[in-house]
């Protein structure tokens with residue numbers, strides 16, 4: 001898949017396993033709205049939390065907003081930059097079965113948290129959807145419909 005630099009998004013599933021080769025470019029949006037470059041660590045995979053885990057934990061685990069920036073600045077001091085090379089990554093998206101509800105998992109830690117409205121706002125659900133238990137399949141369909149236009 002080819003990413004453009006301004007395609008910021010959170011992942012739709014529970015976890016994403018990401019394998020990056022040599023060149024950085026993945027950036028994570030911090031709480032204070034700064035973009036933080038994710039380092040490329042040789043022989044390691046990067047695990048990204050997706051929307052489903054944020055729903056299941058009432059926001060205790062954050063579905064990170066991220067983007068991939070095509071880097072071609074030859075003066076950059078980042079040793080992960082390789083301006084003349086292509087960038088390759090492989091993402092494995094873990095999803096739940098379509099009929100799995102996105103209500104919080106039973107847990108003493110999660111029970112006491114307030115209803116997580118951040119994930120609803122981040123995903124862009126309408127007011128009326130808040131507080132309803134939607135399913136993994138409904139969530140995936142919604143995210144795909146918003147992100148892509150079908151012929």
Ligand SMILES: O=C(O)CCC(=O)C(=O)O
Nearest residue numbers: 011018020026068089091
């Ligand atoms: O290529 C990457 O580093 C990340 C790609 C990504 O964010 C995605 O496939 O959802």
Ligand SMILES: [Fe+2]
Nearest residue numbers: 009010011066
């Ligand atoms: Fe992603």
